[in-house]
Amino acid sequence: MSGATVPLYRLAHGRTGDKGNRSNISVIAWHAALWPVLVEQVTESRVAAQFCHRRPTRVTRHLLPRLQAMNFVLDDVLDGGVNDALNLDSHGKALAFVLLDLPVDVPPDLRQYLVGPDDDPTSQDPPRRTAP
Amino acid sequence: MTTSPVAAAPLRVGCAAGFSGDRTDAAGPVVDALVAAGGPAFLIFETLAERTLALAQLARRQDPDAGFEPLLDDLLRPVLGRCLAHRIRIVGNFGAANPRGAARRIAALARALDLPAPRIAIVEGDDLGAETRRHVLRAALGGGSDVDAVLRTMVSANAYIGAEPIADALLAGADIVVTGRVADPSLTVGPALAHFGWARDDWDRLARATMAGHLLECGAQVSGGYYADPGFKDIPDLAHVGYPIAEIDADGDCTITKPAGTGGRIDAHTVKEQLLYELHDPAAYVTPDVVADIGEARVVELAPDRVRLEGVRGHARPAALKVNVFREQGWLAEGEISYAGARAESRARLAGALLAERLRPLGKLRIDLIGAGSVLGDDDGRWLAAQPHGEARDVRLRVALIHADRAQAERLPREVTALYTCGPAGGGGVRTGLRQRLSTLSCFVPRDDVPTRFTFLEPT
Numbered sequence: 001m002s003g004a005t006v007p008l009y010r011l012a013h014g015r016t017g018d019k020g021n022r023s024n025i026s027v028i029a030w031h032a033a034l035w036p037v038l039v040e041q042v043t044e045s046r047v048a049a050q051f052c053h054r055r056p057t058r059v060t061r062h063l064l065p066r067l068q069a070m071n072f073v074l075d076d077v078l079d080g081g082v083n084d085a086l087n088l089d090s091h092g093k094a095l096a097f098v099l100l101d102l103p104v105d106v107p108p109d110l111r112q113y114l115v116g117p118d119d120d121p122t123s124q125d126p127p128r129r130t131a132p
Numbered sequence: 133m134t135t136s137p138v139a140a141a142p143l144r145v146g147c148a149a150g151f152s153g154d155r156t157d158a159a160g161p162v163v164d165a166l167v168a169a170g171g172p173a174f175l176i177f178e179t180l181a182e183r184t185l186a187l188a189q190l191a192r193r194q195d196p197d198a199g200f201e202p203l204l205d206d207l208l209r210p211v212l213g214r215c216l217a218h219r220i221r222i223v224g225n226f227g228a229a230n231p232r233g234a235a236r237r238i239a240a241l242a243r244a245l246d247l248p249a250p251r252i253a254i255v256e257g258d259d260l261g262a263e264t265r266r267h268v269l270r271a272a273l274g275g276g277s278d279v280d281a282v283l284r285t286m287v288s289a290n291a292y293i294g295a296e297p298i299a300d301a302l303l304a305g306a307d308i309v310v311t312g313r314v315a316d317p318s319l320t321v322g323p324a325l326a327h328f329g330w331a332r333d334d335w336d337r338l339a340r341a342t343m344a345g346h347l348l349e350c351g352a353q354v355s356g357g358y359y360a361d362p363g364f365k366d367i368p369d370l371a372h373v374g375y376p377i378a379e380i381d382a383d384g385d386c387t388i389t390k391p392a393g394t395g396g397r398i399d400a401h402t403v404k405e406q407l408l409y410e411l412h413d414p415a416a417y418v419t420p421d422v423v424a425d426i427g428e429a430r431v432v433e434l435a436p437d438r439v440r441l442e443g444v445r446g447h448a449r450p451a452a453l454k455v456n457v458f459r460e461q462g463w464l465a466e467g468e469i470s471y472a473g474a475r476a477e478s479r480a481r482l483a484g485a486l487l488a489e490r491l492r493p494l495g496k497l498r499i500d501l502i503g504a505g506s507v508l509g510d511d512d513g514r515w516l517a518a519q520p521h522g523e524a525r526d527v528r529l530r531v532a533l534i535h536a537d538r539a540q541a542e543r544l545p546r547e548v549t550a551l552y553t554c555g556p557a558g559g560g561g562v563r564t565g566l567r568q569r570l571s572t573l574s575c576f577v578p579r580d581d582v583p584t585r586f587t588f589l590e591p592t
Contacts, residue, residue: 013365013401015358017410020574026408028401053515062414066430066443069404073412079511083183083458083572086498086532089507098508116364 003107009100010114012038016096021081022073023092025099029068031113034106038070039063041104047072050102051095054078072099141171142379142387143327145320145344149177149207149224150351150375152184156206158351158375163211165377165391167218174323175215177207177224178316178349185313186458186570188228189261189288199230205241212238213247216307223298223319227310229288231256235310235589249591253301255311257584260455260577261289268582272455272575285459287570291582292454294420296332298322301586309586313456315419320345324380339424339446340384342417346424347388347406347441351375354388354406355437356396369395387440398437407431407441416447420579423447452576461571463541466532467548467564468502471556473525477504479556480527486555487531490547494535497544502528528561534569541566 011034014026027042029035048059054077062071078092079085106114146166148159159175166173179201192199201207204226215222227234235252242250260269269289273279290313299322301309309322324341325332332338347354355376356367367373374394379387388398407426411417417424429443471479484499491497499513500506504524509515531548535541545564552562 009361009364013361013405015405015409017408019410019412020572022412024408024410024412026405028404028408030401053510053518055510060412062412064408064414064427064429066428067404067407067426069408071408071411071414081572083570086464086496086511086534087507087509088500088502088530088532094507 003105004111005103005105006114007100007120008042008102008104010116010120011104011106012100014096014100016091016093018078018082018091021076021078023077023095025072025074025096027070027072027099030115032068033110033113035065035068037104037106037110042070042102046102047074047099050099051077142381143324144169144171144173144377144379145323145348146173146175146377147178147348147351147375148175148211149179150349150353151181152179152201153203154179154351156203156210159207159211161391161394162375162377163214163220166220167214172327173218173220175211175220175222176319176323176348177222177226178319178351179224179226180228180313182456182572183458183570185228185290185456186288188230189458192229197230197233200228200234200237201226204234204237208238208241209245212242213245216242216247216250221302221306221323222308223311223322224309225311225314225319227254227312229259229312231310231312232589238308238310239589239592250307251305252308252310252589253304253306253586254589255293255297255301255309255314255584255586257297257582258290258293258311258313260291260582261286268577269455269457272577273457282457282459282573285461287458287460289455289457291577292420292456293582293584294318294449295321295325297584297586299325302326304586304588306586306588315421316349317342317345317419318421320348320378321421324384328382333448335422335446335448336444337384337446338422340386340444341380342419342422342424342446343407343426343429343441343444344378344380344384344386346417347386347403348376348378350406350409352396353409354402355390355398356402359402359405365401367395367397371395384444385440385442387434387438389438398439400431400433400439403431403439403441418450420449420453422449451579453579453582455575455577457573457575458570460568462534462536462569463538463566464532464534464569465541465544465564465566466530467545467562468528468530469548469551469555469559470526470528470561471559472527473558476527477501477522477524479558480504480529481521482556483529483551483559484531486551487547491533491544494533494540494543496533498532500530502530506530538566
C-alpha cells in the first residue's frame with residue numbers, strides 16, 4: 001500500500017472558538033499514531049496560507065502532546081468579530097472546516113489509522129472554491 | 133503548598149444551560165441524575181454570551197423590571213421544587229443586567245409553585261456602567277475626548293468577576309445564587325470553593341475546578357452537541373442530547389458524565405474539543421480566579437460517557453479584571469432574495485452587482501451567494517471575487533452593510549425589495565432586517581477597583 005494525500009479531517013477533528021477579532025481552532029488527532037504527522041505538516045505557515053483570504057496578522061500554534069492536540073490562534077481574521085463583522089457567521093464558527101480541508105501526506109504504514117472512506121466523495125480533489 | 137480539608141464524596145455540578153435561550157427541558161434529566169446519585173450537588177445555568185448583557189441592558193431601559201434572562205421562569209419551573217427538596221443548590225448568571233429583578237422573579241415563582249421560600253443571594257459589583265462607577269471606567273479607557281464619546285453612547289460596561297462572592301453567598305446559606313457578569317467557569321468554581329473550603333490562593337485546585345467549569349459552561353458542547361459530522365463523528369440520539377455533570381474531587385480533578393438515558397456521547401474526543409474551545413495559550417487560560425494551565429493535562433476514558441480530566445495546574449490570578457463595554461454605534465441593514473433553476477447563480481450575481489452599484493454611496497456592501505459561496509468569505513469580498521463563476525441552481529443572495537445614519541441604512545432593505553420589479557428574472561422570497569448595531573471594546577481595571585458583594589433578597 002502506498003502513501004496518500006488526504007484532507008486533514010481524515011486525521012483529526014476540531015472546533016472553532018472566537019473572542020473579539022481572534023479565532024482559535026483546535027486540531028485533535030483521531031489516533032496517537034497520527035500525531036507526529038500533524039506536528040510535521042500542520043504548521044503555522046501552512047495554516048496561514050490556508051486562511052490567506054482572511055489576512056491573519058499572526059498565526060500561533062500551541063502543541064499539547066499529552067492530548068495529541070494542537071490549538072491554532074489566528075489574529076484579526078473575523079472582520080472585527082461577532083459585533084462588527086457583516087458575515088452571517090460573524091463568529092467564524094465554520095472556519096474549522098477550512099482548516100480541516102488542508103491536504104496532508106500520510107505514509108503507508110499510517111493509512112490504517114485514517115478515518116472515513118478512501119473514496120471520500122466529500123473531499124476537495126481537485127480543489128474547488130478554495131482560497132485564492 | 134497549601135493543605136486543604138479533604139471531603140470523601142465528590143461534589144457534583146450539573147449544567148442546565150450554556151447560553152441565553154438554551155433548552156428548557158435540559159435541566160430535568162440532570163436533576164434526576166443528581167438526585168439519584170445523592171451527595172452534595174449543584175445545578176448551574178450559564179446564560180450570558182458576550183453581547184447578551186448589552187441586550188439585557190437595552191431591555192431594562194424599556195422596562196425597569198426586565199433585563200434578566202427572558203426564559204428564567206421556563207428554565208427553573210421544571211426543577212425548582214426538586215432542587216429545593218433535595219438540597220441541590222442553584223447558581224446562575226441569569227441575572228444579566230438585573231440580578232435583583234431575577235431574584236424577585238424566582239421568589240415569585242417559588243410562591244406560585246407553593247414551594248418553601250428559598251434563600252436567594254444576589255451577587256453584584258460587575259456593573260461599571262452606573263454613574264457612580266464611571267470614574268473607574270474612565271480611568272480604564274484612558275480618559276480624553278474619545279472616552280466621552282464612548283460613554284455617551286454606552287449601553288453596558290461589565291467586569292468579569294470571579295467565584296468568591298458566589299462561594300461567600302453559598303457559605304452564608306444561599307439556596308440560589310443569582311449573578312450578572314461573572315466569568316463562566318466561576319459558576320462552577322464558586323460551589324467547589326464553598327464545598328471543599330480550599331484556600332483562595334490554592335491555584336492548582338482552583339485551576340482544576342476552573343477547567344471543570346470550562347467543560348460544563350457550554351452545556352451540551354461537551355456531551356456530543358456541536359460535534360456530529362455524519363460518517364466521521366457520529367453521535368447517538370442527538371435530538372435528546374444529555375447535558376453534562378462534573379464530579380469534582382477534593383483536589384479539583386473532575387470526571388465528566390451525563391444523565392443515564394439521554395442522547396449524545398462523552399468520550400476523549402468530545403472532551404478535548406470542548407477543553408480547547410475559546411482557548412488561546414493553553415498554558416495560560418486567564419480567569420478572574422486563577423490562570424489555568426492545561427499544558428500537561430490528560431483526559432482518560434473511564435467508562436462509556438465517563439471521562440476524567442487530570443493534570444491541570446494553576447498560577448496566581450491576574451491583578452486586573454477584563455471589562456466589556458458595549459455601545460450603540462450605527463445600523464446593520466440586511467436583505468436576502470432567492471434565485472433558483474437554470475442560471476440561478478448568474479441571476480444572483482447580477483442582482484448583487486446591481487445592488488452594489490445602487491448602494492455605492494453608503495460604503496462597503498457585503499455580498500453573499502448562499503448556495504455558491506457565503507460564510508467562508510471576508511467582508512471585503514476578496515474570497516468571493518476569486519471564486520469561479522459556477523452553475524449553482526439554488527442561490528440565495530444576501531447583502532449587508534453598516535451605516536451610522538438610520539435613514540441611509542434603510543435604503544438597503546428598500547433596494548432589495550425593489551429587486552422584485554427592477555432586478556433579474558425570477559427572484560423571490562425577499563426578507564429584510566434593520567437593527568441597531570452594538571459594538572464592543574474591552575479594557576482592564578484593577579481588581580481592587582471592582583468591589584463585589586452578595587446580599588440576600590429580603591423576604592416579602
